[in-house]
Amino acid sequence: AVPGHILGLVWGTTVGLALAHVFAFRIAGRLVHDGELPKADRIVSMVQMASAAAVAVIVSVPVLLAPTVTELNWARYTCAGIIGVVGYLVARGASRGRIRAVLFGLGVLVAAFAVAALKPPLAGH
Numbered sequence: 001a002v003p004g005h006i007l008g009l010v011w012g013t014t015v016g017l018a019l020a021h022v023f024a025f026r027i028a029g030r031l032v033h034d035g036e037l038p039k040a041d042r043i044v045s046m047v048q049m050a051s052a053a054a055v056a057v058i059v060s061v062p063v064l065l066a067p068t069v070t071e072l073n074w075a076r077y078t079c080a081g082i083i084g085v086v087g088y089l090v091a092r093g094a095s096r097g098r099i100r101a102v103l104f105g106l107g108v109l110v111a112a113f114a115v116a117a118l119k120p121p122l123a124g125h
Contacts, residue, residue: 006071010059018052051061055082076116 022045029041059082062074087108091101 004068004071006063006075007060009074010063014052014056014059022048045080045085050109055079058082075112080109080112080116083112 007125012038025041025045025048029037030109033041054062062078063071084105088105088120091104092098096104
């Protein structure tokens with residue numbers, strides 16, 4: 001990760017991971033469904049790509065606004081924030097009350113922030 005090039009890293013990683021996941025999902029879907037990918041599976045593939053693009057757009061905003069020295073940290077912690085919001089939405093989707101969903105989302109957020117903070121020292125960069 002080179003300061004000043006984090007935006008390319010965000011988009012390159014996002015697009016690469018999304019394409020890899022969609023490729024694997026489609027291959028597995030064809031194997032399970034005798035070579036024909038059902039419409040629902042094609043829709044899920046497109047939703048995955050759209051979601052990946054949305055995450056990249058959201059992460060791009062603070063990266064573009066942050067000083068070059070801190071843009072990687074902004075990218076990491078914005079991703080953690082997105083994961084916390086998704087945790088809340090998952091809990092709400094599971095018919096949990098708002099308070100319980102907020103607590104779950106906060107728990108997920110804390111875990112995501114811990115991973116974001118611990119990953120660089122453990123990975124050596």
